[in-house]
Structure formats: structure tokens, C-alpha cells
Amino acid sequence: MSNSTVRNPILPGFHPDPSILRVGEDYYIANSTFEWYPGIRLHHSRNLRDWTPIGHALTSPAALPLRGVPNSGGVWAPSLSYHDGRFWLVYAVVYTTGGPFKDLDIFLVHASSMTGPWSEPAYLGGGGFDPSLFHDDDGRSWLVNMTWDARPGHHPFGGIVLQEVDLLRGCLVGEQRRILTHDELVEGPNLYRRDGWYYLMLAEGGTGWNHGILMARSRTIDGPYELDPSGSLLTSRDNPGLTLQKAGHGELVQTPTGEWYLVHLASRPVLAHGERRSILGRETCLQQVRWTDDGWLRLHHGGHWPAEEVPVPPSASPPPTPADAAAHPAPLIAPPTAAEPAALAALPTAAEPAALAALPAAPVARDEFESPELSSDWNSLRQPMSGDWVSLEERPGWLRLRGRQSLWSRFGLSLVAQRLTSTRVVVTASVECKPSYSGQQAGIVFWYDTTTHFFLGVTGSEEGPRVVLAKSDDGRYTEDVTAIEVDGPLLLRGTLDGHRLQFAISTDGESWQDIGATLDASVLSDDYGSALRFTGAFTGLAAVDSYAGRLPADFAFFEIRAE
Structure with missing residues (x-):
């Protein structure tokens, strides 16, 4: 070109x-x-x-x-x-x-x-x-x-x-x-x-x-x-x-x-x-x-x-x-000479396969959470990111999310995510969390909206920590739970290949265990489901605590690798 x-x-x-x-x-x-x-x-x-x-x-x-x-x-x-x-x-x-x-x-x-x-x-x-x-x-x-x-x-x-x-x-x-x-x-x-x-x-x-x-x-x-x-x-x-x-x-x-x-x-x-x-x-x-x-x-x-x-x-x-x-992101333009009313006062600053490659796409985008603020690539749902549920300071070098309502909520969701720009990516994250109940979870998401998304993460149970793969498909909810032994961070991976999505976990970063069967990621689209849809797929990190609403989940890094 x-x-x-x-x-x-x-x-x-x-x-x-x-x-x-x-x-x-x-x-x-x-x-x-x-x-x-x-x-x-x-x-x-x-x-x-x-x-x-x-x-x-x-x-x-x-x-x-x-x-x-x-x-x-x-x-x-x-x-x-x-x-x-x-x-x-x-x-x-x-x-x-x-x-x-x-x-x-x-x-x-x-x-x-x-x-x-x-x-x-x-x-x-x-x-x-x-x-x-x-x-x-x-x-x-x-x-x-x-x-x-x-x-x-x-x-x-x-x-x-x-x-x-x-x-x-x-x-x-x-x-x-x-x-x-x-x-x-x-x-x-x-x-x-x-x-x-x-x-x-x-x-x-x-x-x-x-x-x-x-x-x-x-x-x-x-x-x-x-x-x-x-x-x-x-x-x-x-x-x-x-x-x-x-x-x-x-x-x-x-x-x-x-x-x-x-x-x-x-x-x-x-x-x-x-x-x-x-x-x-x-x-x-x-x-x-x-x-x-x-x-x-x-x-x-x-x-x-x-x-x-x-x-x-x-x-x-x-x-x-x-x-x-x-x-210098944009030139400063002189304001008009006319006085502005108080009502307008300024706020504080606050077809597959090759044809679908991301354009343009960096081969690797990795966030190790060493900056004092999340970059503008990160987004939240329906509310700003605030210190009561997201922090880069409580554990320096980690992103801490405090679990709140379920991933179906439109009011108090602890989720941060980035746009998918390619349908061939590998998403990897490291999470450290100690959930006690099934209503406590932390992990990665591939997301369209509250009714249609996939979640892989750690959850609690009466027998100890478990890996949970939760699937929300146009309002239909299912989950698969796998027993694990983990002492420290758990690595989570989602591999998107066209419309096929496969999740996996690892405790050492060398050997990976597939979790669940290959999923149909095409449900994460404008063209699926029973309701009007106008957005696009995201991937990111989430934490849920349906009990106390304060469970901390710490993420060491988040990486999107274009294949």
C-alpha cells in the first residue's frame, strides 16, 4: 500500500x-x-x-x-x-x-x-x-x-x-x-x-x-x-x-x-x-x-x-x-468573544479469511498495569470507572477489580473491556482471586451485551476454588464448572479463529488445558439474537460478587495478540 x-x-x-x-x-x-x-x-x-x-x-x-x-x-x-x-x-x-x-x-x-x-x-x-x-x-x-x-x-x-x-x-x-x-x-x-x-x-x-x-x-x-x-x-x-x-x-x-x-x-x-x-x-x-x-x-x-x-x-x-x-493532541482554538451563559460552563477535564484481518492491527497489545491510569482503549459499561470498584493503586503493578453485580446487570457491573479489531486473536490474562461462593467470580470475557457473552474465570464452591465457563446466549444461561488446584495466579486464554472460540487455562504458562468445547463466537454480533443490536464485540476483564459486593480480583496483565 x-x-x-x-x-x-x-x-x-x-x-x-x-x-x-x-x-x-x-x-x-x-x-x-x-x-x-x-x-x-x-x-x-x-x-x-x-x-x-x-x-x-x-x-x-x-x-x-x-x-x-x-x-x-x-x-x-x-x-x-x-x-x-x-x-x-x-x-x-x-x-x-x-x-x-x-x-x-x-x-x-x-x-x-x-x-x-x-x-x-x-x-x-x-x-x-x-x-x-x-x-x-x-x-x-x-x-x-x-x-x-x-x-x-x-x-x-x-x-x-x-x-x-x-x-x-x-x-x-x-x-x-x-x-x-x-x-x-x-x-x-x-x-x-x-x-x-x-x-x-x-x-x-x-x-x-x-x-x-x-x-x-x-x-x-x-x-x-x-x-x-x-x-x-x-x-x-x-x-x-x-x-x-x-x-x-x-x-x-x-x-x-x-x-x-x-x-x-x-x-x-x-x-x-x-x-x-x-x-x-x-x-x-x-x-x-x-x-x-x-x-x-x-x-x-x-x-x-x-x-x-x-x-x-x-x-x-x-x-x-x-x-x-x-x-499536543489537537490545536487550541480561541474561544468566541461573546460571554457564555452559566448553563454552558465548562466541565472539569475529566466474508473470511484474509479479508477479515484487522486493519490496521498491532501484532501484540499488552497491558501490565504499570501506569497510574488505564489507557483510553479501556471502556466500562453505563458508568465511569471509579475507585470504589477499579484500582491501579491498591496493589501496584496489578489491576484490581472489586466484584459487584452479575454480568447481566445494567446498574453495577465490574467490567473493563477493549474493542475487538480482528477475528483472529489470542487473548491472555493472569488473575489472582480467592472466591468462597459460586456467586463470586473473576476472569476474562468475550462480550457483546448483558444477554450474550462468554466468561472464563475462577469461582468459589463448597469444595474449594473452581474454573467456570459461563455462556449467555441471547438470554439463555449455562455454565460448566471444572475442579482445579491453584495456589497463586491463574492464566486464562481465549483463542478466536473466525467465528470459533476456544478457552484454556494454565498455572505455569507452559502447559494449557482446554476448557469446554469450541464455542460459536458469531453470536457476538449485530446479526444474532431477538433484539435490536448496534454495537460490536469486546474482550476484557470482569469480577462478580453477588454476596458482599467487595471481593477483590487482581490481574497481573492483559494481552491481545493478533494472529
Whole structure:
């Protein structure tokens, strides 16, 4: 691969609903995080090819109220913008899914730098998800989102709506205007202005195999909007042989030299039991696009299928190294001169096989827990990591988790995890724990959500410590218990090969004993189960104590090795 191309996905693993922004030479991407903490993962690039994580925008319960939200609820489809010297980020927190209703709140935060601190959230109502902000040439700003209609006999897509936003006061003003309706579900609206036209970029057809991107345009901001007569700008719905499936939901960015690019989501499914399963979830991809003479947007390479390899312009400056990113992760932008209201005061900083290789993937990622804080690769569920259940100080050189509620809980779960970016990995960890009861456990997980995951670890019993392999399969729970003799740390290993997952244990790191039969890891996907699923597979560490809620479990290291 030459220096002038990039191979998709540019952000592998769970990185759905990408929003892209350029300020000067710097590009930024924000992604949905759903029920995971911290909220809204951020990346930075200077060349559209090399992307460095720069943290998260939402790091506190005030900005991210996730306690008890359903699986695949939480933060849906954030959208970035830049206006009057500040970065703006609008997002929805979804509290109800899977039925006729979508209960949610829309929030707006802002910052002078992409690395924060971000402001307290301003409430912008509800009614529909996938909000975005559009800043017009006349200085006015607008909230654009879809609306949800739960009435029996009505199409759930109630249309795309527009309403003015007062950024200084952090509130909506004026009347809401419905600017587009459609017979099919369209969502993810983003407005652009070019050559006297207002353009709507829309995600169409749901977020599964029928997904795509559709364009519409109007001479006035409130419509009427005409749909692109050529149909979908981007989709893979009509070619199941493509590596990149479910292509859709995107945003546009223009380079300093005038080229146009589109970031969008797509999935790389594995084939399991004759079905396609997207274990890695929805990933972020990049396409080059162009404007036609008659003012419509087209993929630069032609057609509407996503390309696996895309040309990118040479960068004016080299991409930041990880050290540079840590020291200077984003340029500081001067704040506007107008005073901000107290409501917006800043928060404290707080298809197999080769086609499915992780892109890009370090061969080994190992954490020996020697730093004072966990890296931004680690995530927790529905709440921040706090000292009452996770610590790197109580036993220096070890990660201590204190067991709390079961792995099915949506309220008090002691679990930290990282995204899977490849379907061929070996995950290894060392745990030291002294459980006394069956309701006390500590070990490793391969995770989709509270109803579907695999756990291997140590547990207690009347006869002494045991190894437990617990399987949660779309709400069906089983476990296998194996007697062991262990005095000290126990090594745990999970080997993922496509959709096949095999667990093993060792007491010395030399001889390994397989635990249980080979498991079907394809259940850890968006495409399995009885409920809506929008995330992706994670792997990590967990501790449970259904009795006292304080059992310490110490982990000496955690390693993900790409095969």
C-alpha cells in the first residue's frame, strides 16, 4: 500500500456512525459509543490515513446519563461541527429501544479544543435521534434530526425536521419545520451548502444489510427537497460478495486542496452456519467522492459500491506520533468573544479469511498495569470507572477489580473491556482471586451485551476454588464448572479463529488445558439474537460478587495478540 492510499476500514472494530470534521490541517472523527463509557470516542489525523485516538468527549454521568439504559441504547450518532472558533457536538441518549417507542434526549456540548474540557450539556429536546448541527452563511445555526412516530398504523419514520438553535443560550428557538418525508426509513440527516443548493445527506434503509446513503437537495433550507434521481450514493445491499457490507450513514469533509471525502460505516461479516455475522460490529470507512456538473454527489471510483482501498491526498505535514498526540493532541482554538451563559460552563477535564484481518492491527497489545491510569482503549459499561470498584493503586503493578453485580446487570457491573479489531486473536490474562461462593467470580470475557457473552474465570464452591465457563446466549444461561488446584495466579486464554472460540487455562504458562468445547463466537454480533443490536464485540476483564459486593480480583496483565 503506497503513501497515497488508505485501506478500509480506517477505524476497525466497533466505530459506528462516524462524524468527520476538518479545522485547518486537522481532521477529527467522532463515533457512537451506545452504552459504553467514556462516551463518544474521538480520533485525530493530518492526512486521512493515520488516525490517533485522542480520548472521549463525555466522561461524567452529568454529560452521559447511562445508568440502566438497555443494551444498544445510550449514545446514538453524534455529530461534530465547528463555528465561531468552537467545536460543537450534538448527540442523543436513547433510553427505550425494541418497542414502538424511542424515548431519548438530545444534548449539545462545546469546547475550544477537541481534547476538551467540554461544556455541560445543554438540553435540546427529544422526539427523534441522529441529530446534527448546520451553521449557515448568515450566522444562524440549525438542529436537524429525524422524528419517530409510534402511533399504530403509522410509519415509524415521521420525517426530517429542522429547528433553529441559539448557541449562546443553548436552546431551541422558533418553530420546528418538517423538511422531508419518505416512504422508507431515512435517518442520520446532515445539511451542507454548496453552489446555491442545500444538500441533505441521509442514511437509508435501516442499519443492516439494506443500509445505504441517499442525497436530496433544495434551493431553500426548509425545502422542498428533491431526491437524487440516481438513487443511493453508497450501498452494498445488491452485492453480498463485497468485503464491506452494510455500507451507509456518513458525513462529508473537504480537504484544504479541494478534494471531497465521505466517512461512513460498514461491516466485515464472517460466514457462520451459512449466515453472515458481523462480530466486529460497524466500522468506520472512507471513500473519495466528487460533484458532477449537474450538482450531484458521486463516488469517485464510480458506481455505488464501497471501495476497499481509497486514494488520499499527500499531507502538508507528517501525521502526529503517539507521543506528539499525547502532548499536543489537537490545536487550541480561541474561544468566541461573546460571554457564555452559566448553563454552558465548562466541565472539569475529566466474508473470511484474509479479508477479515484487522486493519490496521498491532501484532501484540499488552497491558501490565504499570501506569497510574488505564489507557483510553479501556471502556466500562453505563458508568465511569471509579475507585470504589477499579484500582491501579491498591496493589501496584496489578489491576484490581472489586466484584459487584452479575454480568447481566445494567446498574453495577465490574467490567473493563477493549474493542475487538480482528477475528483472529489470542487473548491472555493472569488473575489472582480467592472466591468462597459460586456467586463470586473473576476472569476474562468475550462480550457483546448483558444477554450474550462468554466468561472464563475462577469461582468459589463448597469444595474449594473452581474454573467456570459461563455462556449467555441471547438470554439463555449455562455454565460448566471444572475442579482445579491453584495456589497463586491463574492464566486464562481465549483463542478466536473466525467465528470459533476456544478457552484454556494454565498455572505455569507452559502447559494449557482446554476448557469446554469450541464455542460459536458469531453470536457476538449485530446479526444474532431477538433484539435490536448496534454495537460490536469486546474482550476484557470482569469480577462478580453477588454476596458482599467487595471481593477483590487482581490481574497481573492483559494481552491481545493478533494472529
